[in-house]
Amino acid sequence: MTLKSFNDKHDNDYHWAMVIDLDCCDGCGACTIACQAENNVPTVGEERAYDKRTMSWLRIERYFEGEWPNLRVVFLPMLCQQCDKAPCEPVCPVFATYHNPEGLNVMVYNRCIGTRFCGNNCPFGVRKFNWFKNRWEEPLEQQLNPDISVREKGVMEKCTFCMQRIRRGKDHAKDEGREVRDGEIIPACAQTCPTKAITFGNIRDSKSKVAELAKSKRRHHLLEEHGLETHVIYLKGGE
Amino acid sequence: MSSREDIPADERLPAVETVRGQALDAGIQAGKESDFSISEDRLNDISLRPMFYTTKTYYVLTIILALIVAWGAACWGYQIVMGMGVTDLRHPVFWGLYISAFVFWVGVSHSGTMVSSILRLSKANWRRPILRGAEAMTVFSLLVAGLFPVIHVGRLWRIYYMFPLPNQRELWVNFRSPLAWDMAAIFVYLTSAFIFLFVGLLPDIALARDYCPAKNWRKGYLKFLALGWRGSHRQWIVYEKVSLYLAIFILMIAPSVHTIVSWDFAMSITPNWHTSIFGPYFVVGAIYSGIAGVITLMVTLRWIFNLDEIIRVTHLTNLSKVLLLMSIMWGYFYFTEFITSWYGNNPTETAIWRWQTDRFGPMLFTMLGINIFSIAALAFDSVRKSPGKLFVIGILVNVAMFIERYLIVVPVLTHRDNPFTWTDYIPSFVESSIAVAAMAWFLLLYALFVKILPIVTVSDIREGNALSCDMAFGNRHIRVHGDAEE
Numbered sequence: 001m002t003l004k005s006f007n008d009k010h011d012n013d014y015h016w017a018m019v020i021d022l023d024c025c026d027g028c029g030a031c032t033i034a035c036q037a038e039n040n041v042p043t044v045g046e047e048r049a050y051d052k053r054t055m056s057w058l059r060i061e062r063y064f065e066g067e068w069p070n071l072r073v074v075f076l077p078m079l080c081q082q083c084d085k086a087p088c089e090p091v092c093p094v095f096a097t098y099h100n101p102e103g104l105n106v107m108v109y110n111r112c113i114g115t116r117f118c119g120n121n122c123p124f125g126v127r128k129f130n131w132f133k134n135r136w137e138e139p140l141e142q143q144l145n146p147d148i149s150v151r152e153k154g155v156m157e158k159c160t161f162c163m164q165r166i167r168r169g170k171d172h173a174k175d176e177g178r179e180v181r182d183g184e185i186i187p188a189c190a191q192t193c194p195t196k197a198i199t200f201g202n203i204r205d206s207k208s209k210v211a212e213l214a215k216s217k218r219r220h221h222l223l224e225e226h227g228l229e230t231h232v233i234y235l236k237g238g239e
Numbered sequence: 240m241s242s243r244e245d246i247p248a249d250e251r252l253p254a255v256e257t258v259r260g261q262a263l264d265a266g267i268q269a270g271k272e273s274d275f276s277i278s279e280d281r282l283n284d285i286s287l288r289p290m291f292y293t294t295k296t297y298y299v300l301t302i303i304l305a306l307i308v309a310w311g312a313a314c315w316g317y318q319i320v321m322g323m324g325v326t327d328l329r330h331p332v333f334w335g336l337y338i339s340a341f342v343f344w345v346g347v348s349h350s351g352t353m354v355s356s357i358l359r360l361s362k363a364n365w366r367r368p369i370l371r372g373a374e375a376m377t378v379f380s381l382l383v384a385g386l387f388p389v390i391h392v393g394r395l396w397r398i399y400y401m402f403p404l405p406n407q408r409e410l411w412v413n414f415r416s417p418l419a420w421d422m423a424a425i426f427v428y429l430t431s432a433f434i435f436l437f438v439g440l441l442p443d444i445a446l447a448r449d450y451c452p453a454k455n456w457r458k459g460y461l462k463f464l465a466l467g468w469r470g471s472h473r474q475w476i477v478y479e480k481v482s483l484y485l486a487i488f489i490l491m492i493a494p495s496v497h498t499i500v501s502w503d504f505a506m507s508i509t510p511n512w513h514t515s516i517f518g519p520y521f522v523v524g525a526i527y528s529g530i531a532g533v534i535t536l537m538v539t540l541r542w543i544f545n546l547d548e549i550i551r552v553t554h555l556t557n558l559s560k561v562l563l564l565m566s567i568m569w570g571y572f573y574f575t576e577f578i579t580s581w582y583g584n585n586p587t588e589t590a591i592w593r594w595q596t597d598r599f600g601p602m603l604f605t606m607l608g609i610n611i612f613s614i615a616a617l618a619f620d621s622v623r624k625s626p627g628k629l630f631v632i633g634i635l636v637n638v639a640m641f642i643e644r645y646l647i648v649v650p651v652l653t654h655r656d657n658p659f660t661w662t663d664y665i666p667s668f669v670e671s672s673i674a675v676a677a678m679a680w681f682l683l684l685y686a687l688f689v690k691i692l693p694i695v696t697v698s699d700i701r702e703g704n705a706l707s708c709d710m711a712f713g714n715r716h717i718r719v720h721g722d723a724e725e
């Protein structure tokens with residue numbers, strides 16, 4: 001439960017981080033679909049989407065630069081930023097969300113009672129609440145991922161950096177008696193991204209691709225004024 | 240309105256002419272305080288009459304209230320079955336009308352017990368008739384307030400995770416979370432307010448027990464609840480001690496409770512919530528709306544049960560002076576909050592203020608208008624001496640304070656840091672029904688309380704009478720009060 005900064009002395013070899021190169025992102029939205037399929041995220045339908053009740057853990061935010069007709073559309077893939085000093089964690093009265101030793105902001109669905117304080121305290125608005133009981137039509141329930149639970153109505157959920165894939169990667173490495181190799185664990189969004197804008201890895205490993213990219217001059221974090229030490233690093237500014 | 244004829248002759252209590260009460264008020268307004276001297280038997284009759292005589296209007300009103308409550312309960316059931324989606328809450332507006340109502344009801348609860356303990360400790364003589372009504376208001380509004388977080392949570396059936404229950408995995412509640420403190424604070428306050436109310440009730444329950452006709456259904460539970468109170472010297476000494484200590488204890492708890500409620504907001508990083516002024520600001524706002532609530536209830540009781548001789552204009556005038564003071568203090572805190580964020584010039588906060596005046600303009604200006612109007616109106620002596628006008632002001636102030644809570648909770652969430660998530664929120668029918676039903680639930684609890692236990696603090700009034708006498712100074716008669724300790 002300690003709020004460790006990622007420069008602090010650490011007791012764990014892994015600290016997961018993601019780099020998203022906005023200069024590569026063309027806003028195709030493949031990552032959002034991949035996330036939806038991988039993580040059993042329900043599809044809510046047109047009406048509820050209009051009510052702002054979409055459940056997507058990862059969304060492409062679309063902004064416009066300039067005035068018509070000199071418009072430029074900018075895309076920002078928005079997902080849980082896995083803050084080291086996550087504002088959602090201390091406000092949960094039941095420890096349904098907490099910080100794990102690998103720097104992930106973890107959600108325990110079975111512990112959540114739905115006070116929704118975490119969602120209020122998240123400046124990115126990436127926490128999603130199950131407003132209704134989710135349904136999958138007849139053949140669709142066959143495609144649910146068995147590695148991740150289907151959430152009940154009344155609980156919060158959010159991006160986990162594909163927790164189940166991290167788990168599987170680490171188990172593999174452990175079986176073979178080694179550390180996790182760089183690039184061995186790939187979340188669904190990174191796997192799907194056609195322009196390879198998303199990179200995932202262990203930022204504690206200085207030779208990892210993520211650590212290399214994080215040294216870029218184009219690096220920035222979202223809403224840095226809150227001092228949250230987010231672990232999704234955005235690259236932007238190259239032409 | 241009265242249906243005294245329904246009651247058998249041997250159970251009938253003596254009739255009370257309200258003319259005398261009106262004459263009294265006229266006398267008091269003319270500055271003749273000394274007119275008040277009420278005989279022991281008359282005091283009993285007037286005070287216990289609300290309990291033993293029930294009019295048809297009462298039944299009708301209670302049934303209407305019960306129906307509203309039943310409708311609210313049905314809506315709640317629907318919400319539990321369907322999920323929180325039946326509200327208008329959405330991403331990222333996770334808190335809405337329920338939390339506004341929660342803050343409002345905790346606020347209303349504030350004045351009763353706290354003011355009663357302050358008045359007890361400061362030995363203000365005018366406190367006596369209003370104590371019971373105010374303390375009961377605290378308990379019932381807290382019961383209503385405590386309901387809202389329960390209605391609000393997504394998984395009601397798992398709410399016991401909030402309690403620090405021992406379990407095999409040694410998973411405790413998160414003591415860093417303001418919600419955990421909040422629950423603890425509400426529980427402590429509710430328990431102590433309940434004990435405070437009950438201890439104060441003891442001598443009056445005993446009085447009602449002795450007064451109650453043998454065949455009346457109330458006899459049984461009154462006997463039980465009186466705990467064998469006989470009014471012996473020793474019992475009175477213990478009673479005085481307990482009330483004193485409880486008053487001190489309550490006085491320490493009450494401000495902390497609403498400070499903690501304010502921390503639900505202030506401890507978050509949400510712009511406009513994250514401000515250190517929220518603690519005192521919420522406490523002052525709470526006492527403000529609470530006093531308005533007390534005044535409204537007192538005028539209502541006085542009107543319905545003809546308690547003019549007990550709850551006199553003097554008491555209402557004194558309460559309205561407290562209300563005036565609290566409204567000025569509230570205004571100070573409100574504008575301090577405003578000015579602090581204006582001076583800080585945080586872009587997000589400024590944007591939210593602008594959004595608030597823009598989208599929530601009508602609500603904001605109604606709220607400010609009412610509060611400014613009430614300060615202006617209460618400055619006049621004629622308003623402070625008129626129960627009718629005070630009643631209207633009391634209602635208006637509580638409407639304004641409800642809007643104020645709504646404006647604290649909602650605008651920020653609809654328009655915060657990430658512009659992509661900006662949205663709108665209008666409470667749905669289910670939410671509004673539950674909020675209205677909560678009001679009815681409060682009134683219903685209060686109405687039932689009046690019929691079950693004595694609403695007038697007879698013992699305290701009698702103590703006041705025993706400690707005071709009329710003395711002539713020249714041609715003026717003045718009421719002189721002694722001190723119990725002397």
